[in-house]
Amino acid sequence: MAKNNEFVKFDKVDKSYDGKILVVKDLNLDIAEGEFITMLGPSGSGKTTCLMMLAGFETPTNGEIYLDGNPISNIPPHKRGIGMVFQNYALFPHMTVYENLAFPLKVRKFSKDETDKKVEKALSMVSLSGFGSRMPGQLSGGQQQRVAVARALVFDPAVVLMDEPLGALDKNLRESMQYEIKHIHESIGVTVVYVTHDQSEALTMSNRIAVFNDGKVQQLSSPDKLYEEPVNSFVAEFIGENNTFQGEVADISGKKCKIKLNSGDEILANPIRVKSKGEKSIVSLRPERAIIDPDDKMDNKFTGKIEEVIYHGDHTRVRLNLLDNHEFILKVPNSSARMDIKLGNQIKIGWNSFDARALDPK
Amino acid sequence: MSSETQKILTTDGIPLEVSLKKAEKKNKIKAFLLVCPLLFFIIITYIFPIGEMFSRSIDDRMVTNMLPKTFKAMETWDGKELPPEEVFASFLADYRVLAEKKEHGKLGQRLNKEKNGFTTILKKLWRKMKKFEDGNAKEQIMAVHKRFRDVEYWRAIKRTAPPYTAAKYLKGMDMYFDEDGKIVQVEEDRRIHRILWLRTLEVAFFVTVFCFLMGYPIAHLLATLPMKYSNLLMICVLLPFWTSLLVRTASWMILLQQQGIVNDFFVWIGLVSDDNRPEMMFNKTGTYVAMTQILLPFMVLPLYSVMKTISPSLMRAGKSLGGTPFIAFWKIYFPLTIPGIGAGCLLVFILAIGYYITPALVGGASGTLISNQIAYHMKATLDWSFASAMGLMLLTGVLVVYWIYNKLVGIDNIKLG
Numbered sequence: 020m021a022k023n024n025e026f027v028k029f030d031k032v033d034k035s036y037d038g039k040i041l042v043v044k045d046l047n048l049d050i051a052e053g054e055f056i057t058m059l060g061p062s063g064s065g066k067t068t069c070l071m072m073l074a075g076f077e078t079p080t081n082g083e084i085y086l087d088g089n090p091i092s093n094i095p096p097h098k099r100g101i102g103m104v105f106q107n108y109a110l111f112p113h114m115t116v117y118e119n120l121a122f123p124l125k126v127r128k129f130s131k132d133e134t135d136k137k138v139e140k141a142l143s144m145v146s147l148s149g150f151g152s153r154m155p156g157q158l159s160g161g162q163q164q165r166v167a168v169a170r171a172l173v174f175d176p177a178v179v180l181m182d183e184p185l186g187a188l189d190k191n192l193r194e195s196m197q198y199e200i201k202h203i204h205e206s207i208g209v210t211v212v213y214v215t216h217d218q219s220e221a222l223t224m225s226n227r228i229a230v231f232n233d234g235k236v237q238q239l240s241s242p243d244k245l246y247e248e249p250v251n252s253f254v255a256e257f258i259g260e261n262n263t264f265q266g267e268v269a270d271i272s273g274k275k276c277k278i279k280l281n282s283g284d285e286i287l288a289n290p291i292r293v294k295s296k297g298e299k300s301i302v303s304l305r306p307e308r309a310i311i312d313p314d315d316k317m318d319n320k321f322t323g324k325i326e327e328v329i330y331h332g333d334h335t336r337v338r339l340n341l342l343d344n345h346e347f348i349l350k351v352p353n354s355s356a357r358m359d360i361k362l363g364n365q366i367k368i369g370w371n372s373f374d375a376r377a378l379d380p381k
Numbered sequence: 382m383s384s385e386t387q388k389i390l391t392t393d394g395i396p397l398e399v400s401l402k403k404a405e406k407k408n409k410i411k412a413f414l415l416v417c418p419l420l421f422f423i424i425i426t427y428i429f430p431i432g433e434m435f436s437r438s439i440d441d442r443m444v445t446n447m448l449p450k451t452f453k454a455m456e457t458w459d460g461k462e463l464p465p466e467e468v469f470a471s472f473l474a475d476y477r478v479l480a481e482k483k484e485h486g487k488l489g490q491r492l493n494k495e496k497n498g499f500t501t502i503l504k505k506l507w508r509k510m511k512k513f514e515d516g517n518a519k520e521q522i523m524a525v526h527k528r529f530r531d532v533e534y535w536r537a538i539k540r541t542a543p544p545y546t547a548a549k550y551l552k553g554m555d556m557y558f559d560e561d562g563k564i565v566q567v568e569e570d571r572r573i574h575r576i577l578w579l580r581t582l583e584v585a586f587f588v589t590v591f592c593f594l595m596g597y598p599i600a601h602l603l604a605t606l607p608m609k610y611s612n613l614l615m616i617c618v619l620l621p622f623w624t625s626l627l628v629r630t631a632s633w634m635i636l637l638q639q640q641g642i643v644n645d646f647f648v649w650i651g652l653v654s655d656d657n658r659p660e661m662m663f664n665k666t667g668t669y670v671a672m673t674q675i676l677l678p679f680m681v682l683p684l685y686s687v688m689k690t691i692s693p694s695l696m697r698a699g700k701s702l703g704g705t706p707f708i709a710f711w712k713i714y715f716p717l718t719i720p721g722i723g724a725g726c727l728l729v730f731i732l733a734i735g736y737y738i739t740p741a742l743v744g745g746a747s748g749t750l751i752s753n754q755i756a757y758h759m760k761a762t763l764d765w766s767f768a769s770a771m772g773l774m775l776l777t778g779v780l781v782v783y784w785i786y787n788k789l790v791g792i793d794n795i796k797l798g
Contacts, residue, residue: 074701075700076697076700095700095706096697096701097700097702097703097704097705097706098703099701101701102702103697103698103701103702105697105698109692109694109695110698111698111713112717113716122699123702126708180701
């Protein structure tokens with residue numbers, strides 16, 4: 020079967036609730052069949068609205084959504100055949116786990132035998148076999164979550180939507196559920212559209228991530244690209260940790276540019292969103308790309324003063340004053356070699372200009 | 382494992398149980414003191430009056446106290462033939478005591494209820510007994526009136542002997558003890574109470590149904606509308622609570638009368654002709670309309686409080702899983718509102734079953750309920766024991782409804798908020 024790269028297609032979709040503010044602006048998004056795509060963004064960025072439009076609980080103000088080539092704006096939610104996992108699980112509290120899972124099959128008029136078989140299969144997929152007769156209230160949060168996932172998958176939908184499904188779980192459980200959902204996706208190959216505001220969740224689970232802000236997709240790419248190569252300063256700041264320098268382009272030539280910082284120092288950077296001299300820019304540098312005691316090949320070398328040392332177990336986080344930036348963070352792996360990291364010490368820092376991305380000034 | 386071997390001691394060597402009791406004693410006393418006012422309030426305003434009502438409803442000591450010697454003498458009498466001389470003598474002695482206290486008229490009234498004709502013969506006896514000679518009471522009394530020679534009348538007196546009677550309860554169900562002490566029904570055309578009971582149940586039932594049909598969508602709207610609209614709607618629902626019951630009932634009288642606003646409107650839109658305006662008041666229609674409006678908040682509020690807790694994502698989940706809006710409502714939303722429906726229906730039914738003012742004012746003859754009958758006996762006939770008996774029957778009815786509800790739905794499945 021040829022993979023359909025436009026299995027779900029948002030075509031110029033706008034959404035406004037009050038006719039004054041656009042919550043979603045000109046959204047164009049193609050989701051491939053079998054893909055795990057995450058909509059990531061701060062609250063109010065329009066990601067949940069997109070999901071609700073896809074599920075059919077909201078209608079686009081303008082534009083059209085296509086599912087497997089067919090426009091779906093006029094199809095009511097119950098005819099779309101899209102599974103959904105809700106933030107608060109939305110298990111039916113008056114039905115047993117079995118009845119919860121059988122609900123989508125019953126309304127589709129499956130026979131009793133088939134229903135039993137499918138429910139059993141779905142429960143074993145989330146390793147909850149034998150829990151069929153329990154009431155949702157008797158299950159722990161993680162178990163309820165798994166029932167919700169099983170219920171959204173039991174009727175073999177083409178697309179499953181997940182709206183911050185792990186938000187209510189504690190950290191350990193959330194992490195193990197992330198893997199579990201990822202494995203389920205890999206084993207059955209269903210298309211998943213996942214909404215979260217937790218960037219680490221998005222990075223670990225997705226094939227592609229759409230970063231939302233202000234009703235627009237800021238960047239749509241694979242997790243590694245998103246992290247390594249953010250295209251603008253919002254994405255750079257939203258995904259992972261980020262050291263920034265504000266300045267102005269002093270010189271630009273090919274793959275390198277010189278940025279004059281507000282402090283007067285000049286650093287070399289990789290021009291991503293700047294094109295000409297005099298443009299304002301924010302330079303973004305991942306903490307782990309800056310190195311203590313740099314070798315000579317690095318083209319940015321400076322000295323900073325340690326202002327704070329925070330112990331994190333496996334690594335130590337060091338806050339420096341570097342080039343007048345008091346928020347410069349450095350991640351130092353925990354090893355006995357680095358005894359000179361003490362409050363007030365001066366240390367040498369360096370990085371490659373390729374890793375310092377000169378982005379838009381916001 | 383026996384508790385003897387498992388006794389856990391605290392570090393001070395006191396058994397843990399003792400220590401725990403000591404520690405909790407203070408809290409228990411505090412809790413009891415907090416509950417005390419309510420407990421006394423309930424005892425004084427609820428338990429005690431109900432007990433008083435009960436004793437009043439079965440109390441029949443009047444004759445028992447008036448004719449103590451007679452009843453003592455009657456103990457050995459089998460009631461088949463006329464009683465022996467001893468009974469007549471005791472009766473005469475008792476009656477003389479009553480005549481001195483000028484209470485002999487009351488006895489006549491009371492015995493007349495038991496059997497017609499007592500008033501006349503007792504009055505006659507009162508006049509004649511002044512000239513009675515000592516001894517031979519039986520013959521002298523029998524000479525006063527032929528009814529004293531009828532064994533039925535003596536049996537009637539004997540029937541009044543027990544200090545307690547269920548007669549009032551039977552009367553409430555249109556039944557009575559006949560002359561042989563058997564329970565029989567009153568004649569068909571005099572069975573007014575049974576009609577009232579049935580009508581009360583019917584009105585309460587239909588008012589509950591109407592309240593449910595009207596209240597359910599309102600409560601649903603209240604629970605789902607955005608705050609600014611739902612607040613306004615809530616005020617509309619609560620408005621009746623802020624208006625005096627009497628004012629509301631009176632306004633229904635203005636609205637529903639033949640020349641009233643509703644009829645004017647019907648005529649205006651051409652639903653009825655001007656000379657054929659329907660009667661909507663002083664009959665059951667009026668009772669239904671006014672009671673439904675007045676009791677509606679009692680249905681809406683419990684429903685609302687339950688619906689408010691139902692997450693809208695449940696309905697969405699139902700739809701996204703393939704349920705049509707109707708299936709999602711019927712299989713998911715509706716079952717979750719049952720505790721509210723139960724609470725609301727029970728509340729409305731219980732209130733409706735004992736409703737008084739509204740049916741009294743707009744009910745007319747065909748729209749009055751059992752509560753109006755109770756009030757009538759309280760105020761007009763002063764038969765308080767009968768009123769108490771009917772009140773208790775009403776209370777029992779409510780408890781039966783409660784019991785049925787518990788059997789069907791379960792009482793813990795009720796939610797008032």
